[in-house]
Structure formats: C-alpha cells, structure tokens
C-alpha cells in the first residue's frame with residue numbers, strides 16, 4: 516500500500532454540504548454532520564422521521580420525460596467509462612477507509628457498490644464528490660482527473676448524490692428544495708436577478724418548469740408547496756433524488772435510497788431507478804438490500820474493510836465465496 520502521500524485531515528474536507536445550503540438549526544436537524552460522525556450503522560439517523568408503515572406508496576410517473584437539457588459538459592458514448600476510481604487510498608488517522616480501490620462506471624449502467632458496514636462505500640462517494648481528497652490515487656471523470664475540485668464544481672460537471680441520512684432543507688418546500696438543485700446550473704448572476712432582467716426571468720421560468728417536471732416524475736407534484744420536514748419519510752427520500760436530478764447530472768449516486776422503506780416502496784424504487792437509467796442517466800447505487808441490488812444493477816463492486824474484494828454481474832457476485840464470507844463473517848474457504 517503506498518504511504519507516500521500525507522493524510523488529508525478529515526476536518527478540512529468536512530465543509531458544509533453545498534454552497535447554497537443555509538446553515539439553520541432546522542436544516543441541521545436533518546443533516547448528517549460529517550465532522551462529528553455518528554456510529555457507523557446502516558440506518559443510524561436518529562433525527563430522521565421513522566418510516567410509517569401506514570404511509571401510502573406514492574405513485575411515480577415514469578412516463579414523464581426528465582431527460583436533461585444540454586448543460587455544456589462533454590458526453591461520453593454509451594458503454595464507455597464515465598468515471599474511474601483509480602487506485603484510491605484514504606486514511607482517517609489510523610483508519611484506512613479505502614485501500615487501493617479501483618473500479619469504473621460505464622455510461623448508461625447501474626453499478627452497485629456493496630459491502631458490510633464500515634466497508635468504505637460512503638467514503639468512496641465522498642471522494643468522488645469532492646468531500647474528501649484521497650490520500651493516494653484519484654478519480655477520473657470523462658477521462659480527466661477531478662483533482663482538487665470543490666463539491667459545487669463537481670456538481671456542475673455532472674455528478675450528483677443523495678445521502679444515507681436525508682439532508683433536505685427542512686424549512687423549505689418540496690419545490691424550493693428542487694429549485695436549489697436547478698439553480699446549480701443558472702447562468703444569470705445577482706445583478707440580473709435584482710433588476711429582474713428578461714434573461715433572468717426566462718431562466719427562472721425554465722427552472723420552475725424543470726422542478727415541477729421532476730416532482731411529477733417522482734409523484735410529488737401534489738406536495739410541491741409542503742415543507743420538506745412535513746413530508747412522510749418515503750417522500751423525503753424521493754425528494755432528495757428529485758433535487759439531485761435537478762442538477763442535470765450525468766452520474767447519479769444514491770446512498771442507501773431504500774433505507775427505511777417497506778417492501779412495496781422498495782419495489783417502486785427499483786422501478787424508479789430503472790426508469791432514471793432508461794432516461795439517459797448513469798446510476799451508482801449503495802444499498803444494503805440484496806434483493807434490490809441484485810434486481811436492479813448491471814454490475815456490482817464489493818468492498819470489505821476498505822478493499823475491493825469482488826466485481827462482476829449480480830449472478831457472479833451472488834456466488835462469489837469471498838463475498839459470501841464477507842457478509843456471513845466466516846473464512847472464505849468455509850463459505851465456498
């Protein structure tokens with residue numbers, strides 16, 4: 516393992532989630548504070564409302580076309596490498612969260628990133644989205660190194676994510692939450708906004724239409740004016756996806772989107788993820804629910820203790836002794 520690069524202090528990287536994010540007590544209530552990381556368990560957000568089994572399953576509208584407009588970012592052809600994780604190591608003091616991890620995501624695929632608790636999945640997302648700088652190795656996106664780009668710059672390049680612990684703007688409406696995502700690509704500045712210049716008004720109208728389109732796609736159009744914090748848990752999760760899609764990403768990274776869902780909601784989510792891919796997005800999915808992962812992904816990468824232990828199709832991963840051993844906590848020979 517290369518030891519050449521100095522560790523990046525986690526505190527320096529753990530800045531607020533987005534430049535647009537108002538640091539109010541209310542938003543903090545639904546945010547995962549990366550500087551004071553809670554115990555690493557899959558569904559450890561004590562502040563998020565619990566899933567109410569009585570929640571109705573929201574009808575999504577896969578017929579709505581949410582294909583993003585051209586946002587000026589170079590595209591790669593279907594099936595070519597969109598993002599490459601290149602020999603990435605990340606240390607937090609003595610903890611090696613990622614250990615020489617390499618894999619890639621092809622344009623147009625749904626890639627699963629799985630592994631037991633603490634395997635390094637979320638850390639991998641954090642490296643890909645500029646939250647942390649790797650200790651060694653790097654990320655290539657559209658064939659070019661991401662380097663030390665900041666989170667908002669990476670969002671603009673076309674990588675969007677959701678969070679394991681929901682991070683909505685709790686005191687903003689569903690529509691406003693999505694508009695924040697749309698705003699990431701606005702070209703008009705504060706001057707044209709103050710004077711309400713035609714260009715700004717046009718952009719505002721287009722942004723509103725795009726936000727409503729995404730809310731409709733997610734089955735949340737009837738809840739556009741509700742405060743995010745008043746939405747049922749499942750709707751909050753869908754709203755996070757809508758907000759991420761609003762940034763018109765090429766790569767959508769979903770961190771445990773089914774956490775807390777009941778089986779009917781999980782089935783809907785699988786349908787939704789497939790539809791998102793069919794509409795031209797590439798999806799990277801962290802998920803603990805094996806049925807969901809096996810049912811929806813094209814390929815799977817498996818991490819354990821920060822190392823990649825397997826990569827392959829769902830069928831290959833299902834029968835891989837190292838993966839079985841990692842999940843069952845037994846020696847590899849015993850699992851084969």
Ligand SMILES: Nc1ncnc2c1ncn2[C@@H]1O[C@H](COP(=O)(O)OP(=O)(O)OP(=O)(O)O)[C@@H](O)[C@H]1O
Nearest residue numbers: 525555556557607612631632633634635636637638
């Ligand atoms: N900010 C941090 N500071 C120190 N250690 C960290 C930090 N973030 C993650 N870690 C450690 O890095 C390792 C990988 O954590 P990570 O959250 O990436 O795992 P994970 O696979 O996403 O786990 P889970 O499925 O439980 O979410 C763990 O040992 C964790 O304790």
